[in-house]
Amino acid sequence: MGAHRFPSLEQVYDEIERLVEEHGQVARVECLGLSDEGREVRAVHVTDPGAGDDDKQVAMIVCGRHGSELGTRVVGTAALGWLVSDEAAPTRQRQHVIVVPVANPDGCAAEAFGAPPWHLSATERRTLGRVAGELRPDAILDVHSFGAEDADLLAVVTGNNTEEAEDRFIYGTVAARLVETAGGAGYPFVVHTEKRNEGYNNFIAGLCYDQFHSLSLGMEANHHVLTPEGAAAAGLAVVRALLAEGDRRAPWEACTGYPTGLLRGDFFTSIRPAGPHAAARRRSRATVWRDRRFFHLGRRQAPSPNVVRTTVHYSGDPQDAAAHAFTLCCRVRGSSRPARVELNGQRIDADIHRDVCSTYVSAAVQPTGPQTYELVVTS
Numbered sequence: 001m002g003a004h005r006f007p008s009l010e011q012v013y014d015e016i017e018r019l020v021e022e023h024g025q026v027a028r029v030e031c032l033g034l035s036d037e038g039r040e041v042r043a044v045h046v047t048d049p050g051a052g053d054d055d056k057q058v059a060m061i062v063c064g065r066h067g068s069e070l071g072t073r074v075v076g077t078a079a080l081g082w083l084v085s086d087e088a089a090p091t092r093q094r095q096h097v098i099v100v101p102v103a104n105p106d107g108c109a110a111e112a113f114g115a116p117p118w119h120l121s122a123t124e125r126r127t128l129g130r131v132a133g134e135l136r137p138d139a140i141l142d143v144h145s146f147g148a149e150d151a152d153l154l155a156v157v158t159g160n161n162t163e164e165a166e167d168r169f170i171y172g173t174v175a176a177r178l179v180e181t182a183g184g185a186g187y188p189f190v191v192h193t194e195k196r197n198e199g200y201n202n203f204i205a206g207l208c209y210d211q212f213h214s215l216s217l218g219m220e221a222n223h224h225v226l227t228p229e230g231a232a233a234a235g236l237a238v239v240r241a242l243l244a245e246g247d248r249r250a251p252w253e254a255c256t257g258y259p260t261g262l263l264r265g266d267f268f269t270s271i272r273p274a275g276p277h278a279a280a281r282r283r284s285r286a287t288v289w290r291d292r293r294f295f296h297l298g299r300r301q302a303p304s305p306n307v308v309r310t311t312v313h314y315s316g317d318p319q320d321a322a323a324h325a326f327t328l329c330c331r332v333r334g335s336s337r338p339a340r341v342e343l344n345g346q347r348i349d350a351d352i353h354r355d356v357c358s359t360y361v362s363a364a365v366q367p368t369g370p371q372t373y374e375l376v377v378t379s
Contacts, residue, residue: 004227006070007077009039009108012101015077016044023084025049026092032100032127039105041127046083046099048092054279057095057246057257058135061239062128062204063143064100067107067114071145071223075235076101082236094256095246098135103128103204120203128204132212136282138258139215141242142202143235145223152225154187154234157218159194160206164292165262165270166252174215174245174259181241187234192220212282213289215258217242251355252331254362255281263288264295267331269310271295274325274364287323291316294324298372306379308332311372318369327351328375329362340378350377 007015020027026048032041047056063076076099082088083097091097103124107114115121120129132140146153156175161167172191179189202218209216221235250259252267257278263285264271271292273284288295298311310330314321332338336359341350343363351362361377 004223006073006223006228006231009102009105012073012077012108013042016042016080016101019077019080019084020044027080027084030131032131033123035104035106035123037106037109039109041100041103041105041123043098043100043131044080045096046080046092047096048089051093053096054277055094057138057278058282059095059097059243059246059258060132060135060137060140060208061097061099061143062103062140064102064108065104065115065124065142065204066144067104067110067112069113069145069147069221069223070111071147071221071226071228071231071235072143073102073108074228074232075143075145075219075221075239078232078236079239082240091243091247095243096135097243098131098137100128120207124204129207132204132208136212136286137208137214138260138278138282139242139246140205140208140217141239142205142216142218143221144202144218145221145231147222147224149224152222153220154182154189154222155192155220156189156238157192157194157202157220159192160202160209160216160218162209165264166266167262170250170259170262171215171217174242175217177245178217178238178241181244182234182237185233185237187237189234189238192218211290212286213260213263215245215260252360254351254353254360260285264292265297269297269300269331270329271297271312272327272329272362274327274366284325288326291320291324295326300330308377309374311374312365313370313372314365314367315370316367321367321369325364325366327362328365328373329360330375330377331358331360332377332379333358334379335359336379338377338379340376342374342376342378344374
């Protein structure tokens with residue numbers, strides 16, 4: 001460990017109280033529960049209360065799950081300091097951000113790792129797991145910190161996803177932007193891609209991916225070669241870059257927000273959440289993702305140069321179908337509005353969004369029981 005003096009648990013909590021006292025109009029503290037030794041696990045919620053919650057993205061920044069990783073102690077407070085600033089006002093209007101500065105206060109107090117090596121601790125399940133279950137975050141960043149003498153690295157970790165849909169590509173694209181942004185701020189990060197269940201995993205991030213299809217990333221700051229000020233600045237560069245993803249629209253997404261909507265299929269034909277606003281789509285995303293085994297995309301066909309036909313078979317039980325409303329999305333060449341869109345032979349007024357070279361045609365589907373749905377797009 002380097003000779004730098006990182007803050008104690010008491011100093012971190014004192015800084016939280018100061019920030020919330022000074023910026024109570026946009027920040028509040030929640031006690032998520034108590035640790036095994038009776039210490040509070042605190043979260044700070046930051047958002048603009050004047051902006052409608054239904055339209056906001058939800059992001060979680062979790063720091064300090066391992067008490068000996070000293071660099072994590074400064075990343076959470078640095079993130080909070082920026083989030084309450086005037087510069088972050090647009091993000092507060094568009095997002096509800098939850099920062100957990102010290103997820104493992106017992107480990108922090110003892111400067112010990114203090115966590116199971118292969119799963120979430122009981123404290124983490126009843127604190128981090130509970131708030132994640134209530135909010136279904138669109139994005140989560142699990143912050144760690146290197147400290148070994150042979151580790152002068154800074155890393156973004158992308159190993160919490162699977163081969164589903166286009167997640168590997170999407171995670172690689174987002175991670176590249178995070179690394180590029182941090183590099184522009186003077187901090188050279190690399191991307192680490194750990195396979196699931198190999199080596200140490202970011203378990204809370206993995207939980208959010210598994211349950212809600214959250215954009216789930218890890219970060220390794222550094223408390224060996226960086227000062228507390230340097231570790232804070234490096235970590236904040238990645239946090240800000242991640243939050244910027246929630247303020248933009250990915251080319252393949254219909255709405256502004258984190259790129260979590262592609263649940264089955266690929267960029268050409270896909271199953272996506274349903275709903276008129278972010279909160280509804282968040283609920284739909286979690287439900288459809290959990291029950292994605294009921295959605296079976298068929299073969300995409302082009303019977304003529306200007307016609308694309310695609311199908312999905314829904315195999316869920318009728319009693320569950322009401323909760324399985326979804327969007328069937330088809331990507332076609334060009335930027336002109338299609339001449340005709342049909343769902344099961346009926347002409348519909350489909351939702352349209354575009355990227356630089358193609359058009360995404362989306363049909364809302366409310367299943368009532370097992371059925372095959374055919375979407376036909378005529379250019």
